[in-house]
Amino acid sequence: MKAAGAGEAPLAGQEVLQGLLQGWVDRGWLRPLDRALVVFLQEQLPAASPTALLLAALASHQVGRGHVCLDLEATRSDPDRTLSLPPEGEMPADGPPPPRPSQCLAGLGMADLVSALEDPDLVGTGPGCTPLVLQGRRLYLRRYWACEQRVAGALAQRLGRGTALRGSMDEERLRPWLDRLFGPPDAQGIDWQRAACALAASGAFAVITGGPGTGKTTTVVRLLALLQALHLEAGAEVPLRIRMAAPTGKAAARLNAAVAGALGGLALPQDAFGHAVREAIPARVTTLHRLLGSRPGSRHFRHDARRPLALDALVVDEASMIDLELMDALLQALPPEARLILLGDRDQLASVEAGAVLGELCARAGEGHYTPERAAWLQAVTGQRTPPEQQDPSGNALDQHVVMLRHSHRFGADSGIGRLARAVNAGDAQAVAAVWAQPGRDLARWGLEGPDDPALPAVCVDGGTHRSAGGDGAHPGGYGRYLRVMAAADPGPGADATARDAWAREVLAALEDFQVLCVLRRGPWGVEGMNHRIAGFLQERGLLDPQGIWYPGRPVIVTGNDYGLGLMNGDMGVALRVADATRNPVLRVAFPAGDGSGRIRWVLPSRLTAVETAFALTVHKSQGSEFRHTALVLPDRAGPLLTRELVYTAITRASRWFTLLEPRRGILEEAVTRRVLRSSGLQAALEGRLGRGE
Numbered sequence: 107m108k109a110a111g112a113g114e115a116p117l118a119g120q121e122v123l124q125g126l127l128q129g130w131v132d133r134g135w136l137r138p139l140d141r142a143l144v145v146f147l148q149e150q151l152p153a154a155s156p157t158a159l160l161l162a163a164l165a166s167h168q169v170g171r172g173h174v175c176l177d178l179e180a181t182r183s184d185p186d187r188t189l190s191l192p193p194e195g196e197m198p199a200d201g202p203p204p205p206r207p208s209q210c211l212a213g214l215g216m217a218d219l220v221s222a223l224e225d226p227d228l229v230g231t232g233p234g235c236t237p238l239v240l241q242g243r244r245l246y247l248r249r250y251w252a253c254e255q256r257v258a259g260a261l262a263q264r265l266g267r268g269t270a271l272r273g274s275m276d277e278e279r280l281r282p283w284l285d286r287l288f289g290p291p292d293a294q295g296i297d298w299q300r301a302a303c304a305l306a307a308s309g310a311f312a313v314i315t316g317g318p319g320t321g322k323t324t325t326v327v328r329l330l331a332l333l334q335a336l337h338l339e340a341g342a343e344v345p346l347r348i349r350m351a352a353p354t355g356k357a358a359a360r361l362n363a364a365v366a367g368a369l370g371g372l373a374l375p376q377d378a379f380g381h382a383v384r385e386a387i388p389a390r391v392t393t394l395h396r397l398l399g400s401r402p403g404s405r406h407f408r409h410d411a412r413r414p415l416a417l418d419a420l421v422v423d424e425a426s427m428i429d430l431e432l433m434d435a436l437l438q439a440l441p442p443e444a445r446l447i448l449l450g451d452r453d454q455l456a457s458v459e460a461g462a463v464l465g466e467l468c469a470r471a472g473e474g475h476y477t478p479e480r481a482a483w484l485q486a487v488t489g490q491r492t493p494p495e496q497q498d499p500s501g502n503a504l505d506q507h508v509v510m511l512r513h514s515h516r517f518g519a520d521s522g523i524g525r526l527a528r529a530v531n532a533g534d535a536q537a538v539a540a541v542w543a544q545p546g547r548d549l550a551r552w553g554l555e556g557p558d559d560p561a562l563p564a565v566c567v568d569g570g571t572h573r574s575a576g577g578d579g580a581h582p583g584g585y586g587r588y589l590r591v592m593a594a595a596d597p598g599p600g601a602d603a604t605a606r607d608a609w610a611r612e613v614l615a616a617l618e619d620f621q622v623l624c625v626l627r628r629g630p631w632g633v634e635g636m637n638h639r640i641a642g643f644l645q646e647r648g649l650l651d652p653q654g655i656w657y658p659g660r661p662v663i664v665t666g667n668d669y670g671l672g673l674m675n676g677d678m679g680v681a682l683r684v685a686d687a688t689r690n691p692v693l694r695v696a697f698p699a700g701d702g703s704g705r706i707r708w709v710l711p712s713r714l715t716a717v718e719t720a721f722a723l724t725v726h727k728s729q730g731s732e733f734r735h736t737a738l739v740l741p742d743r744a745g746p747l748l749t750r751e752l753v754y755t756a757i758t759r760a761s762r763w764f765t766l767l768e769p770r771r772g773i774l775e776e777a778v779t780r781r782v783l784r785s786s787g788l789q790a791a792l793e794g795r796l797g798r799g800e
């Protein structure tokens with residue numbers, strides 16, 4: 107055991123550390139959980155070094171900020187970043203602020219930090235039972251280290267597997283099917299969708315990444331058709347068991363609709379065989395939690411390595427939202443002979459929980475890194491040449507299974523949303539300014555004088571129509587629209603269940619026309635302030651009567667999984683006034699069933715314990731959803747949350763119109779130069795295993 111020593115003056119003793127951490131908790135700088143961990147460790151290891159325990163508190167705190175570990179290098183160079191000071195919603199507290207991490211760690215170099223962690227009871231360097239693990243310059247809570255190791259191990263195994271797959275393809279037969287599904291290859295350039303399909307067909311693991319509308323769904327539906335066609339053509343009596351899933355109900359519903367659309371466009375033979383292939387592609391998409399079998403009150407799932415999922419191929423959309431622990435659970439539950447295909451946009455915000463798995467897996471996707479052997483194989487099966495700049499003789503096994511789709515088929519070259527998303531993604535503030543100099547019809551930008559600026563009701567109620575009408579006469583809507591639908595389509599107290607469901611579907615669909623997004627939760631520009639003001643605007647216009655917590659027209663978002671009600675975190679619903687059996691008016695909350703069936707689930711408001719009003723959502727909560735018109739409310743000052751990834755995610759939630767509301771001019775340009783960099787060792791762990799040929 108290593109006791110506190112010289113060079114640790116700022117944390118002269120354990121009581122000082124306790125007091126310091128309590129001061130941080132009081133200010134909202136640290137979670138009570140992080141301090142509780144230190145109290146526990148002190149009880150178990152009374153002689154532990156205060157510096158090591160401080161680092162343990164910071165490592166624990168990083169998990170709450172989405173990092174898998176504490177990066178000691180980053181901690182040393184900018185200690186205050188470990189607490190993201192100033193945090194959103196800092197709690198007012200009496201007296202002078204407590205010392206910051208930079209003061210506590212002042213004068214300590216990397217060697218001092220590493221030396222403080224040389225405590226075999228507290229910190230291990232690999233398997234064992236110490237509460238912390240130090241790997242290189244990364245300090246982990248053991249649970250997350252173990253999780254990262256399992257994910258790296260499962261991915262490495264999957265990358266090495268191919269021939270044992272059920273439905274393995276014969277490469278000779280691959281080319282004609284690719285030609286049928288994609289048309290003849292273009293000799294001029296590479297069609298990355300075709301390449302993605304071939305690469306994903308060739309192994310047990312594939313990642314297809316791309317921005318909005320780049321054809322991820324189109325490609326995966328063709329891939330599934332290809333796999334089924336090859337499987338059935340080889341004489342299989344039963345088709346492959348294929349499942350599709352997404353992290354949220356909203357994302358599952360979107361994929362469901364997109365798959366249904368893509369199925370119609372499949373170029374399959376017009377005969378019994380083509381029919382059998384089409385029939386064998388699943389039309390229903392489920393949530394990952396439902397697929398894995400969530401269990402109330404437990405973080406374990408019904409399906410795991412001992413009770414694996416009964417499937418031959420799994421497609422998971424919106425994979426950027428999958429955190430490390432969920433990826434671990436998913437990989438454990440997947441039979442070794444099944445394929446896993448991840449779809450997602452690597453540039454979006456990562457999951458709220460720790461880990462940015464998709465981002466890490468796709469970190470090298472822009473440059474391809476296909477080996478010359480892989481490029482030759484691709485040419486043989488797709489008839490396309492891989493551009494030389496995408497080839498790399500030292501490309502690793504993961505590179506050979508990742509494809510980036512680059513061309514948006516949804517946003518044309520003149521689309522403002524597409525141009526703005528690209529400029530933001532590139533982190534190019536000048537390019538962003540250039541887009542706004544010529545925004546086109548689908549973008550609008552409003553400077554706000556303050557929380558009472560009349561632009562706010564103009565956009566939130568009516569969509570700000572006079573500034574950004576579409577070329578085809580369509581107008582971006584605000585929340586006034588769904589409330590008018592709610593009033594006009596109300597089937598009345600005598601309506602039967604079918605008519606009520608149809609009404610709810612119509613209102614829920616109209617609600618998806620528009621969404622206000624915020625960066626923050628608190629303050630006038632956060633979700634709480636905006637929710638309050640938007641309800642007021644709608645009330646002033648006589649569209650809403652927000653009395654009490656529950657009122658007709660209240661849109662809500664579920665904030666925690668409720669297995670009893672079958673509602674998942676992120677599900678959105680709306681309160682509607684319906685009639686009970688005796689025709690008395692009662693309030694019920696209508697949710698889409700979330701299983702692709704189009705059914706409506708009606709829930710008593712009193713049973714909903716974890717919901718929030720959803721006129722305004724944080725950008726994080728909006729992930730996996732898409733709205734025809736999206737309005738992003740920026741804060742009036744830059745902070746740790748306002749980053750390029752966040753703004754990109756907000757813009758790409760809009761399918762038709764995007765409105766920017768800025769309390770201070772230029773804040774957008776500031777935001778795009780800030781990045782979210784998540785600390786994790788997944789790439790290193792994976793590379794280590796691939797290098798060892800595991």
Ligand SMILES: Nc1ncnc2c1ncn2[C@@H]1O[C@H](COP(=O)(O)OP(=O)(O)OP(=O)(O)O)[C@@H](O)[C@H]1O
Pocket residue numbers: 299316317318319320321322323324325364515516
């Ligand atoms: N190769 C293509 N040629 C023409 N149109 C295409 C092609 N690929 C996709 N599309 C069309 O582009 C639109 C977007 O495609 P798709 O839904 O597959 O993209 P996506 O990447 O899954 O989008 P998102 O994830 O943003 O919803 C669809 O209307 C689709 O029909």
